Amino acid sequence: MWYAQSHPDEDFAETFAVWLDPESRWRERYVGWPALRKLEYMDGLMRELAGARPRVTTKEEVDPLPDLRRTLRTHYAQKRRHYGVTHPHCYDPDLRRLFSEARDHAGNPTAASFLTKIRRDVRRKVAHWTGEYQYTIDQVLQNMIVRCRELKLRLTASESQTTLEFTSLLTVHTMNYLHSGRHRVAL
Numbered sequence: 001m002w003y004a005q006s007h008p009d010e011d012f013a014e015t016f017a018v019w020l021d022p023e024s025r026w027r028e029r030y031v032g033w034p035a036l037r038k039l040e041y042m043d044g045l046m047r048e049l050a051g052a053r054p055r056v057t058t059k060e061e062v063d064p065l066p067d068l069r070r071t072l073r074t075h076y077a078q079k080r081r082h083y084g085v086t087h088p089h090c091y092d093p094d095l096r097r098l099f100s101e102a103r104d105h106a107g108n109p110t111a112a113s114f115l116t117k118i119r120r121d122v123r124r125k126v127a128h129w130t131g132e133y134q135y136t137i138d139q140v141l142q143n144m145i146v147r148c149r150e151l152k153l154r155l156t157a158s159e160s161q162t163t164l165e166f167t168s169l170l171t172v173h174t175m176n177y178l179h180s181g182r183h184r185v186a187l
Contacts (some may be wrong), residue, residue, distance in 0.1 A: 091147050094169055098162065099153035108155040111148035115141070118163055126171050132178065140174045 030036040099111040115122075123141060127134045155162055 091144050095147055098165055100156045101152050105154040105156055111153035112145050114155055115145045122167050125167055137174050140177050
């Protein structure tokens with residue numbers, strides 16, 4: 001069985017997508033990266049499979065697309081209700097400490113738009129220092145952005161100061177999220 005140590009900034013789907021692109025020149029681009037082992041694995045696996053007869057040859061469709069009537073939004077909303085996963089309000093006190101809904105900040109950028117702008121960099125930093133997957137961190141970050149939008153929060157300090165404080169806040173809430181077990185819910 002092949003195994004490569006994963007870097008928090010990578011996921012297997014992205015690796016596969018890079019491998020699929022014939023113009024990506026992935027061997028040169030990823031020299032020295034942990035992702036190179038995954039790309040080489042994919043390349044070797046596909047070479048082994050080239051020309052092999054498929055094991056499953058039935059043309060039966062399990063869930064034909066025209067028969068599906070439920071949207072993904074509906075599916076996941078039902079799963080979230082079933083497992084009790086909702087947009088947590090536990091972030092509110094911390095978000096209100098960092099941002100404000102007061103009228104005297106009405107001219108400042110919204111917290112939701114600011115967090116959306118810094119999302120990628122902050123997610124990478126938290127992934128780097130916690131060793132957690134960016135996908136997991138992004139789940140917490142997305143919930144926080146939604147709460148900022150719902151609470152109509154706005155910046156109260158400089159962007160650099162707010163970025164620093166929010167990075168710490170996101171790290172704490174990501175670790176709380178992981179230790180609460182919510183990341184294990186299979187939706």
